[in-house]
Each structure stands twice: as structure tokens, then as C-alpha cells.
Amino acid sequence: RKDLRKFCALYSQYGKDSVLLGTLAYNCGPGVVNKSSxxxxxxxxxxxxxxxxxxxxxxxxxxxxxxxxxxxxxxxFLFSL
Known part of the structure; x- marks a missing residue:
């Protein structure tokens, strides 16, 4: 949980998408997310x-x-409109 919170905090400027980005960063790494489309x-x-x-x-x-x-x-579960 601590690691996931850390990754979500990296993308906090994206508001409701920060959890989705944080989850992907937790699974794939923040470098992958930072370069992603x-x-x-x-x-x-x-x-x-x-x-x-x-x-x-x-x-x-x-x-x-x-x-x-x-x-x-x-x-x-994590993407909200």
C-alpha cells in the first residue's frame, strides 16, 4: 500500500486519473508510464x-x-468519467 501511494502521489496533478497511472506505475514502473502515450x-x-x-x-x-x-x-474499476 505504501508503494502504491507513492506512485499515485507521483501523478497527483492528473486528479482522478492519478490512481490509474499510479497502478500502472506500480505494475510496470514509472519510467514506462512517463514515456507512455x-x-x-x-x-x-x-x-x-x-x-x-x-x-x-x-x-x-x-x-x-x-x-x-x-x-x-x-x-x-479505476477509470472514472
Whole structure:
């Protein structure tokens, strides 16, 4: 919980999206999030990030079905309109 709070705090300027970004940073690392198209879109004010968020489902360069399911679940629980 402490680590997740730390990652959410990194993205606190994104308001309600900070938890979603923090969760992704917790799972993939903040470097991945900082370079991602998700963050670029949010900086522009575009919140249409479903496709980009769920694309973070690869392990050792290969598509991983369980990771994809995890991203879908995270997005449905943590993304608020």
C-alpha cells in the first residue's frame, strides 16, 4: 500500500486519473508510464486512453492473456468519467 501511494502521489496533478497511472506505475514502473502515450494524451486533455492502457499486457515481448485481463479489470474499476 505504501508503494502504491507513492506512485499515485507521483501523478497527483492528473486528479482522478492519478490512481490509474499510479497502478500502472506500480505494475510496470514509472519510467514506462512517463514515456507512455497514456501520459501524453492526458497532458493534452484527451481522456480516451482505453486502447493505450490495455496495451500494457506484454511479458518478455509477448502478449500475455492474464495481463490483458488485469488491465481490463483495472481500467473498469479505476477509470472514472
Amino acid at each position: 497514456i501520459l501524453k494524451k492526458l497532458r493534452r486533455g484527451d481522456r480516451n486512453i482505453f486502447k493505450e492502457y490495455t496495451a500494457h499486457c506484454r511479458y518478455k515481448g509477448k502478449f500475455h492473456k492474464q495481463l490483458h485481463q488485469r488491465r481490463l479489470t483495472e481500467f473498469s
